[in-house]
Amino acid sequence: QSGKTIAVLFDGLYSEFWVAGMQIIKDEMKKRGYAVLEGISDKDDSKQFEQVRAMIARKVDGIIIVQTDSKAVIPAIRAANRANIPMVHFNRPPAESDAYSVAVVADNQTIAREAVLHSCRTAKQAGGKFKAAILIGNLGDPNAIQRRDGFQEAVSQFSDTIEVVARIPTEWNSDKAFAGLTNALQANPDINFLFTSSDFLIPQITQALKSANKWAPIGDPKHVIFTGFDGFPTAYELMEQKYMDACGVQNLFFETKLAIDAIIQMQEGKKPEKVLLDPGFAITQANMMEKREEMWGYTLLKQKKSG
Amino acid sequence: MKTNQRADQPLLSVEGITKSFFGVRVLHGVSFELWPGEALGLVGENGSGKSTSMNILGGVHQPDGGRMSLAGQLYAPQSPREAGRAGIAFIHQELNLFPNLSIEENLFITDFPKRGGVPFIDRGWVRKRARELLAEVDLDLPPTRLVGNLAQGERQLVEIAKALHADAKVLILDEPTTSLTRREVERLFAIVNRLKSRGVGIIFISHALEDVMHVCERVTVLRDGAVVGTDLRERLNVPAIISMMVGRSIDAIFPERSTKPREEVALRVRGLTQRGVANDVSFDIRAGEVVGLSGLMGSGRSELARLIFGLDPIESGTIEVAGTRLMRPTPKASMAAGLAFLTEDRRNEGLLMDASIVDNIGLTFLKRFRVGPGFVGGKALNTTAGELARMVHLSTDRVQDTLAKHLSGGNQQKVVIAKWLLRRPKVFILDEPTRGIDVGAKQEVYRIINRLVEEGGAVFLISSEIEEVMGLSDRILTINKGEITGSFERSGFDREAILAAAMAPVGPKREATA
Amino acid sequence: MNSRNRITILLLQAAPYLLFLAILLVFGSLSDRFLSLANFTNIVIQAAPVAILAIGMTFVLLTAEIDLSVGAVMYLTGCILGLYLGGVPWPIGLMVVLVASALLGAVNGALVAYLGITSFIATLGTLFIGRGIAMSVSNTASVYFPEAITSLNRATVFGIPSAIVAVAVVFVIAWVLLQQTPFGRQVYAVGQDRDAATKAGLPARRIVFFCFVISGALAGMAGFVSSTQIGAITASYGLQAEFSAIAAAVLGGTSLFGGRGGVKGALFGALLIQTAANGLVIINANPYIYPLVTAGIIFIAVAVDGLRSHMLERLERRFIRPWEIA
Amino acid sequence: MLVSEAVSRRAEREAGRSRWKAAARFILSEYLVLALCVLYTLVMIPFVPEIATVEVWQNILSDMMPLLIVCLGQTIVLIIAGIDLSVTAIISLASVVGASIMTQSDGYLSGPLAAPAAMAAMLLVGAGIGLLNGLSITRLNMPAFMVTLATTNFFGGSAIWYTTFHSTTTSIYDLPDMFISIGDRDIAGIPIAVVIAVAAALIVHGVLAYTILGRWLYAVGKNPRTAYVSGVPVRTTILSAFILSGMLAALASIVYTARLQTGTPILGERILLDVIGAVVIGGTSLFGGKGKVIWTVFGVLFLVLIDTTLKLLGASLFVIYVIKGSVILAAALLDTLRTRYLGVR
């Protein structure tokens, strides 16, 4: 296999999820004897298109891509098709088109819904009314939208218990998230149900809740029912310390494996399914012990602790 | 003054200074000496290298060759800061003040007094000292006023006050009187004399040769970047200096005009009023006539000109140019009607300093060179600009690639004149048109004015030099505090009467006296 | 000056504050939580990093230069703080951050003042290099701050939250520096006209250099304050912070062309922007209209300022016939 | 006059003596950035040999085009001592407005007129925002930086919101072939995008160098007071600059949108510093009165060249940042050194 090159084109390294994903792919590819070329588009589809063309000019043997926009990536897929270079979308699917590429996707909406549903049930059991807040990601990011929609679906099933009082746009920006949540807690000091569209905002959430004197573990009357998403190491820590109730987890290792296998199959001339699904799962206080081995954050944490 | 009682060594000696800009040599070995307690006059045509020599003395430029010594020490300042520390104070031809700061801050900007040990400005002391300095130059303004709100003349006085504070060994005055009226000039001379008696050496640059002869013990004449002679005042006279400067003699300074004013009115102003600026100003200028406007500093001469040209709004009154009334005067509309206006603020309103001579000249009338829709015929423009440059006797003919900021002050003024001549104005308002230009060039300007008038144009002339106004005008109006206080026909020109009229009380004072 | 004129001038001078008041009233009428002391405290705390950044930027803007690298300085010094100074007491951490960021500012200053590179390009270059180094030391991963630093966010001095104390200290020092010291007045002179300042004998280069040092140091300070707030930083930290800082400074009346403005305006600008953002969250507005409303408020504020200075200029002009205006 | 003759004669003599030096100066002054591009390419060949291939240069050319179009507008605005931060929002809003009109899934128009009408609408969006910018600056006395900062936030936000009414996802697809062909077809072997950009560059160059408006633009940039006193319609000139900049940004949006075959509201969100950076690296001054199309072309080439090599290098982000920053600094340093030691520009 040696002498082959693969391009890994991400749209940003804005959270631990992508940093870890990039690292796992790179390690895995190197293990299999590939050279890896990187490219970060900084959420600029136009720039990413240019990167794809540059990689085609470099005659790489495969492209793993994370685009920003599901439709704007299609010309890039076509270009790769023309050059006969396999292309796999990591974690974000492209829109329907006649171009051929394989997408490894997590079911964001379902995962978010399942995780939030667990928290909703917890709330219902506790009894009383709950005031909910959601930290929304970038309104231009489909994953952010799906997670918001998953949250929406879940809470609307519990409309008698839960009322959404704050929708905080973060633009995936930690300052904005911190300020937004602080302000929301100011406006609604009784918020006691919180969903974040990404675990990378956990430090800011912690800070804001501490300032509002609402940082308390499960069981404490001040506890805010807290649902995360992504499965970060910090999320696992919070689950373990009983600050977080549930977390939607994307199975990063599984997704990486799917992506790499797909590339190799395509190089061999096979045509895998266009969409390979990572069902993901919701890790909750209830299933934490049996599910944690599948949680990438837990694995990374374990690695870090062991050295 | 004991000017003949010389010290045993010169305060400053300059030997064989040379300097080139962009490969063009402008100084060919300038040498002179300055003794303590004397004033040395430095004269020469525009572009002869006076300011450049002084800029070298003041550390603004570094010479290519030659040497200087100050009080016996070798002196080679690398920056104005070093020059200042060595005891050179310099009032630049283009004033060097900061309009965004107050008078007092401008006065002490380089060396604010600090309050005992702590690094804070001692505001109380600053205020007190500023008042003293302003009193010394007879400028009655609060030290906290922004320099941006001062008239040109006032700024010049602030510069002088600043130099007084510097307590220097050598004081360079590069055309310090261009915006001052007689009274302030006399005041300045008194200051100069006082400094001389303290042993300060003064270099005095001016195109007003009488002034030079009045205050300077010796005069050095520059021509073409080299010294053509230095001599004691007693052995010189103005015509001799002029012929040294220009290489020929100049006789009648105000050339005769061959035509008389015509009947038709070129500019008619009626009841022009703007609260706080002008009150019920009415006058006519006929075609072929020069009307001078005389007044004290701050009397509102420039303001009146700006109102007429449409630079400032007017409340009431009418302006007619050659019979057509200007409805809402703006520079564009005024120009279309045939007005032209040479402003007194050359640097900020007259020139594009970073543009070439051609671009400056062409700016007023680009449409004249239009070829096709909106295009400019560059060749035609260059040719015409070149002709105009020659007409005003600009010192360079490289009009396309010389930037305005690289011209000497007087030559800049000629460019401003040329750019308005391009429009062949029916009425030319000239605010201090000869400021900073040499005798030869002045005569040139006078000729240009005459030619314009002979061809049927009208001129409205504002000048602080009363001789100039008297020498050129067919009629003189006097103004005080925005009101016309007198009108004199050429036959009745009388210096004292004109000055008296310019000081006639107006406004509430007049009512009080009435 | 008659009394009507005087009132007009006073009103015009107060126009930005009146606008501020209007915004407060609008949000106040939409949510009863908005007009509370606790919420104002919040606004000031949240505005603190941008305000500090904008105060530093004001120095640079006053000299007619620009500093695009402040966000990168925040990120880089934040990484240093989080990665290498986790164990040390916070005052030492803060000192190191300030020294490091001042050094980065000095690099900018040297490039601009002594090597003569246009500041836009010089600081664009250092922006890239600074972010690059920060990414490499952090390996683009999140950098978490220890409890010792994050708990500062909840610390108070005489009951005043730490972030407000930080802004107040920075503001007072900066104000005194600009208004009451020779250096400050010379900054205005250099910004108005660099050539004239040199001719007048001012050390123009050194002054510009120090303004960049100040901007750098305050970027580090702003980063420190925001670190105490947000607890962790990622690769996007400080991105476009330069625009927020410039916006706040210019909104407060500082000119991009130098010589005009001051730190009071910077503080005001930062507060105004933050107030708008805060109000929108408090009234639970539709997230899509956030940028529209904030932009609208900025626009109105700048328009009011433009008209105001135009009218003030006219009213405050000196006149030859003063008695007619009186 | 004696003086002038003497001075010019001396000048001629000196010019003759060092003709080669003058030639060197000439090349260095206007073409320094181009020379740097060549130098940079040569240096990079050992690291990325692909840089010497036709395919990569085709990519560079095509990547340059939309950026160049935006930069042309920015050049005009910088010449009048303004700045236009709103170009990014114009690109985004024009993109989604145009796409919403011509998309074949539920667009406002269909048939052969859809694409031209959509493009006209896109240009109108640019002109409209430019007009708003210009009017705010000239009539309301507002600084260009703040005006365009506010409009960029406003219209950038509007673009995202607008998209939600026309698409269930975050972008608008299914654009007519006629429109898409702008992104991937040729005219006589030359890509349409290149034709558009070159035409735009030639027109802007023509305006700046040969028209009355061009001279007014420079004059206003050098000193608006003097320009006003000299009868230049200062307000109209400023207004024209912003409208032109807006329309050029919209034109760039057409090329970007066609290339991605998608209208997206975050198109161009990230290119602001590249736009201003390219123009300023080319040599145009942020303080007005100075700037040329050819400089901007070289500036854009320089930036795109750096970006392309770094893309080909496939290095990690931080390496790319450090290299890019260093190259920009090195170029700027060279520029000042030559100004200092050769006294040019």
Ligand SMILES: Nc1ncnc2c1ncn2[C@@H]1O[C@H](COP(=O)(O)OP(=O)(O)OP(=O)(O)O)[C@@H](O)[C@H]1O
């Ligand atoms: N910075 C500069 N760059 C290029 N040329 C310059 C520069 N400064 C002066 N010159 C040239 O040097 C010559 C001498 O100019 P200088 O200003 O010394 O004249 P001057 O004697 O002071 O004239 P004036 O009486 O008009 O003030 C002029 O030809 C001028 O164009």
Ligand SMILES: Nc1ncnc2c1ncn2[C@@H]1O[C@H](COP(=O)(O)OP(=O)(O)OP(=O)(O)O)[C@@H](O)[C@H]1O
């Ligand atoms: N009472 C005053 N005394 C002196 N100057 C004043 C007074 N009021 C206003 N000024 C200033 O003087 C200027 C008005 O004088 P203006 O320039 O019109 O008069 P001028 O006679 O042309 O004077 P100059 O000799 O400066 O050309 C204004 O710029 C104003 O700032």
Ligand SMILES: [Mg+2]
């Ligand atoms: Mg001179």
Ligand SMILES: [Mg+2]
């Ligand atoms: Mg005057």
